[in-house]
Structures are given as C-alpha cells and as structure tokens.
Amino acid sequence: MIFEYDLAPLLLPMGACAFACGAAWVDCRERRIPNRLVLAGLAVALVGQLTLNGMSGLGLALGGVALGLALMLPFYALGAMGAGDAKLVGMIGAFVGPWGVLSVTVLTFLAGGVLAIAVALRNRALGRTLDNVKTMLVGSLVSAAALGKAEVAAPVVSAGKLPYGVAIAVGIVTYTVMSFMQIEIF
Numbered sequence: 001m002i003f004e005y006d007l008a009p010l011l012l013p014m015g016a017c018a019f020a021c022g023a024a025w026v027d028c029r030e031r032r033i034p035n036r037l038v039l040a041g042l043a044v045a046l047v048g049q050l051t052l053n054g055m056s057g058l059g060l061a062l063g064g065v066a067l068g069l070a071l072m073l074p075f076y077a078l079g080a081m082g083a084g085d086a087k088l089v090g091m092i093g094a095f096v097g098p099w100g101v102l103s104v105t106v107l108t109f110l111a112g113g114v115l116a117i118a119v120a121l122r123n124r125a126l127g128r129t130l131d132n133v134k135t136m137l138v139g140s141l142v143s144a145a146a147l148g149k150a151e152v153a154a155p156v157v158s159a160g161k162l163p164y165g166v167a168i169a170v171g172i173v174t175y176t177v178m179s180f181m182q183i184e185i186f
Contacts, residue, residue, distance in 0.1 A: 033084030064093030108171030
C-alpha cells in the first residue's frame with residue numbers, strides 16, 4: 001500500500017513552524033523574540049502566499065497578520081505578554097491566513113496553560129501560581145469596575161517565567177499536524 005498525500009497545502013504552515021520554533025529557541029535563551037526573525041518570516045510568508053495563491057494569497061496573508069495582531073495586542077497592552085509574542089502570532093497569521101491564525105491562537109492558549117502548570121509544578125509553586133491567577137483576576141476586575149480601566153494586576157511573587165514563544169510554537173506545530181490529519185478547529 002502506497003501512502004499518498006498532497007503536501008502542498010502544508011508548505012506554508014510548515015514554514016510557520018520553522019520560524020516559530022526558531023523564535024521559541026531564541027525566546028528560551030534570551031527571553032525575547034527578535035524583530036529580524038519576525039520580519040524575515042513575514043517576508044517568506046508573503047512570497048509564499050503570492051507564489052502559491054496569487055493575489056488572493058496576499059489578501060489571506062494580510063488578513064492573517066491583522067487578525068493575529070488583533071488577537072494578541074490586548075494581552076500585550078495588559079502586560080500579560082511581550083510585544084514579540086504578539087508580532088510572532090501576526091507573522092504566523094501571514095502563513096496560515098485568518099482562520100488558521102484563529103485556530104493557532106486557541107491552540108497556543110491551551111499550550112500556554114499546560115506549560116504554565118508544568119513550570120509551576122517543576123518550581124513546586126502550583127499553589128502560588130493559583131494564588132497569582134486569583135490575584136490577577138480579582139485585581140483586574142476591581143480595577144475595571146472602580147477605575148473603568150482594564151489592567152492585569154501583577155502578582156507580588158512570581159511562580160516562574162514562561163517564554164511564551166514556546167507555547168506559540170506548540171500551537172502552530174499542533175495546527176500543522178491537525179491540518180495534515182485533516183482535523184479543523186474552525
């Protein structure tokens with residue numbers, strides 16, 4: 001039995017995986033995602049979309065960038081993630097388009113939650129992590145109600161840092177595997 005599958009639809013998501021994994025590696029080492037890497041990925045995505053899908057690909061790429069940034073910038077504005085993380089998701093959106101980046105974002109948030117629990121368990125700080133979540137949620141709700149201004153209340157003692165580029169990489173890799181298996185979220 002010969003296994004046949006058209007890999008062309010996976011070329012762009014696999015490109016996104018390569019750039020996201022590179023960003024995750026740098027994020028783990030330096031706690032930042034370089035703009036050069038994001039811009040290089042964006043250029044590759046735009047060329048790839050134009051080559052594979054013509055002018056409609058350019059529309060998909062720009063729509064994916066816009067939605068990726070729109071989904072992540074509020075978290076950056078609240079101080080819950082870095083600008084590099086938001087830009088990385090925008091770049092991934094250029095590779096996978098609006099529906100793809102929506103799926104990647106959901107998978108990224110799930111991966112981020114699992115990784116946060118793993119970091120808390122490794123640091124023997126699950127209780128502190130849960131207290132921090134409670135502090136952030138209650139503080140944010142009080143701030144929004146009293147001041148009419150939404151802010152994430154910073155915890156007093158951190159339970160550990162998570163380079164969110166790792167969660168983003170897990171999100172796009174999971175999305176690509178699911179696409180290969182023809183499993184759709186949206």
